Amino acid sequence: MSDVTALPGSRAGKGSRPLRPHAVLAILLSCQLLIILDVTVMNVVLPRIRADLDFTATGLPWVLDAYTLTFGGLLLVSGRAGDLFGRRRMFVAGVVLFTAASLAGGLAQSAAWLLAARVVQGAGAAMAGPNALALLHTVFTEPKARVRALALYSGMASVGFAVGLILGGVLAQWLGWRAVLFINVPLGVPAIVLAGRYLPVTPRREARLDxxxxxxxxxxxxxxxxxxxxxxxxxxxxxxxxxxxxxxxxxxxxxxxxxxxxxQPLLPPVLFADRNRAVAYTNVFVGYMASMSMFFFLSLYLQDVRGMGPLSTGLAFLPTAVLMFAMIRLVPRLLRRFGPKAVTMTGCVLLVAGLVLLTRLTPGTGYFPLVFAASVLIGCGTGLGLMPLSVIIMANVPSGVAGAAGGALQTIQQTGVTLGLAILTTLLGSSVRGHADAPKEALNSGITAAFAAAAVMAALALLGTFAFRSAKAAQSG
Known part of the structure; x- marks a missing residue:
């Protein structure tokens, strides 16, 4: 990205080293992938954690929820704090917390110990996530380069959900559940060192946190x-x-x-002044309610209905991950050529089609062709329908509120994912209850009902795309 320029007044690390955009991009993308991985990577190792640390049935879900709750609750504040007190400072502190908590969690000898580590992990992720997004906005000032960088970042956020299931399955099969947490340490420590060397020091604003x-x-x-x-x-x-x-x-x-x-508001009104940005925020909420359900409920189907192991379950999501990653290269070009309305509308149509296809699952359905076809449609649909939303939100946001914009984006996304899973899990539970005589059939019925509801959510996101301006995205340059 030779067309990248640094924000005036920023400098890289200590001293007067020249800004190296490629190094900055690599650091921020790798940390974003780490943060998102931990949203899903624990799903496939929960049974082993329960057996090893004697979790109760009601306590086990909190291995996931402790991270989600802290992460979602602190995102908005952390993003704005980075605007006011220094984005690099908040980002590095967050990665340090996240890495240390990962090590502590991997060493856990009790349920309480692991849950405490997951809470600290969530806090560290909340500090790092929105400030990584704001740092990208700060470093990549040329419009086309910024769109490419934001597309890569958004792609990592989406791909991370699928890669988490794949990585969790591989590590659980070969090394055990503790490796799922330990793997963050050899990745986090170099990121901390390199962040101090290469990330820019942006000017602090003389202001107080609201x-x-x-x-x-x-x-x-x-x-x-x-x-x-x-x-x-x-x-x-x-x-x-x-x-x-x-x-x-x-x-x-x-x-x-x-x-x-x-x-000096925590959520500046200017974030919602632009029509496309306001629509994108809305579609982040509704779209991720639908899309992320696929990972949870399809994983449940493959393991509990079809009887697949954690490794084969993880690998089943490989087509989705590959296609999401492939979309990263296409999204900037498509936004420049067709604008946000056509791109996101096409993606949402594919997402609806994939989810509708999954409503046809039966206890005897094989991976090919139905599940594979749905995975392909959802991978393309998420890549085209949801990944561009981060670019639309962040590309033209005023620099002084970039952290707040990133915090709002990730807060809305996380809240949407959590609400979507709550609604769909409730539907699943109501279908399963009272059918103990045929548990697999009942579970399959609940899963297909959840996918039907997710398809309705995706259809709402499709309706939202009609509100985008028809003109090409201004941020594409």
Whole structure:
């Protein structure tokens, strides 16, 4: 990317080393992949963790949820804190926390120990994620180069969900569940060292963090995520779930009221002033509700209905991962040529088709051709329908609020994924209950019902694409 220029006033690392965009891109992409991997990589090793650390049936889901809850709750605050106090500082601190917590989690000797490590992992990921996105925005200032860098970053975010299942299956089969956490250490330590050397030091703003906004945003998002997570296992009639959702909604309303008066808001209104960016934020929420369900429910089908092992289950997602990665190279060109409306609309049509195809699963369905065809459609659909949204949101955002924009993007994405899984898991549970005489058939029926609901969510994202401006994306240059 020889056409990349650095933001005036920025410098790389200590001293006066020249900025090296390729090194910056490699560091940020590898860290993004690490962060996203840990959202899904633990799915296939949960049975082994339960046996080794004596988790209870109700405690085991918190191996996933402790990370998700902390990650989602702190994203918005961490992104804005990077704008105010230094993006490199927040990013490096986040990677340090994430790596140290990964080592501690791999050494865990009890359930409580592992859960505490997962909480710290989530906090570190929340500090690093939005500031990595903001640093990309800072370093890549030439429009075409910025679109390519953001497309790569968005691709890593999407591919990471699939790669997490593949990597989890491989490590679980060969090395055991602790390797899933230990693998972050030899990847995280070099990233920390190289970040100090190559990442730019951006000018700090003389400002104060909006503390009331930070408290209400963090509390509101955390309460909503907790309510969604609990609803997935206890049903929507659960009192604690309802109270958490009400409290979360109330705190978000208070947060929005506070932001209207704040001199330096945590969520600047300028983020939603552009029509395409506002539509993209909406589609991030709805689209990821639908798309990410495929990884969870198809993994459940392959292992619990079809009886496949963790390694073969992980490898089943290889076509999806490969196609998502292939889309990374195409998305910038397609956005320049056709604009966001045509590209995302095509992707959403493919995503709906793939999810509808998965509603045809039966206990005897083989991987070929149905599951393979659905994986191909969903890989292409996610690549075209959802990956461009990060580019649309970040490409033209004002530099001073890039961290806030990245934090909002990842918060909306994470909340959408969590809500989607809560809704679909509830549908699954209602189908399975009362059919103990035929457990596989009941589970298959619940999974196909979940895919039908996910197809409806994807159809809503398709409707959202009609709101994009027809003109070519301004950020494509």
């Amino acid at each position: 503390l009331p906004g930070a408290l209400t945003a963090t509390g509101g998002v955390a309460a909503l995520v907790f309510g969604f997570i609990r609803s997935a296992t206890h049903g929507w009639g659960d009192v604690a779930s309802g109270l958490a959702l009400l409290a979360g909604a109330a705190l978000i309303v208070v947060f929005l009221l506070l932001e209207r008066r704040a001199a």
